[in-house]
Amino acid sequence: MPETRTASVTFLEALKARLRDAAAYNPNTHVGPAAILWTDEKREWEALLPRLRSEWPELLTLGDYDPAQRAGPAIWLKSMIARALP
Numbered sequence: 001m002p003e004t005r006t007a008s009v010t011f012l013e014a015l016k017a018r019l020r021d022a023a024a025y026n027p028n029t030h031v032g033p034a035a036i037l038w039t040d041e042k043r044e045w046e047a048l049l050p051r052l053r054s055e056w057p058e059l060l061t062l063g064d065y066d067p068a069q070r071a072g073p074a075i076w077l078k079s080m081i082a083r084a085l086p
Contacts, residue, residue, distance in 0.1 A: 012048075016056060034081050035060075 009017075022036045040046065053059055053070060060080055063071040072080075 012051065012055070015048075016052075035077075 019036060019038070023033055025032055038045075049059075049061060057070075059070060060077055061069070061071040062074065062077060065072040065076060067076075070080075
């Protein structure tokens, strides 16, 4: 029986793929999502944010206003999603 090989995927790559999958939609029947919300009440994933930000520059996070970290309150997020701010 021939040996089958699977590509080695890191946890971070798999996470990014699942988040991108969450944005998938049928453009013939739906409007694309403006945002994907990922709640983290216990902040268990927060330690990954610096790494995710470095590899995924479009990532925005809810929090205190810090444009260098692409984080801010809801009104700032809405403006960023609407491309009303640089």
